[in-house]
Amino acid sequence: MKWRRISEGEVYLVLENPDKIEESIRGRTNVYKQIGDKYLKVTLKEISDQTFIISVVDKGKGGQDED
Numbered sequence: 769m770k771w772r773r774i775s776e777g778e779v780y781l782v783l784e785n786p787d788k789i790e791e792s793i794r795g796r797t798n799v800y801k802q803i804g805d806k807y808l809k810v811t812l813k814e815i816s817d818q819t820f821i822i823s824v825v826d827k828g829k830g831g832q833d834e835d
Contacts, residue, residue: 782810
C-alpha cells in the first residue's frame with residue numbers, strides 16, 4: 769500500500785462504508801469507495817470469522833484504471 773500511496777485508514781474507510789460491493793473469483797469480494805480523487809478497490813476473502821485483504825488498488829477517478 770505504501771508504493772500505491774494508500775493508507776491503512778483509507779482501507780478501513782472502504783471496508784466500513786463501501787460505495788459498491790461485488791462478488792469476484794475464488795470466493796473473493798471486491799469492495800469500492802471514492803475517497804477524494806481516489807477510487808479504491810479492496811479485494812478480500814472471508815474465512816470463518818476472519819477477513820483477509822488480498823489487494824488494494826486505486827482505480828483512478830470515477831473508477832477508471834490509471835495508466
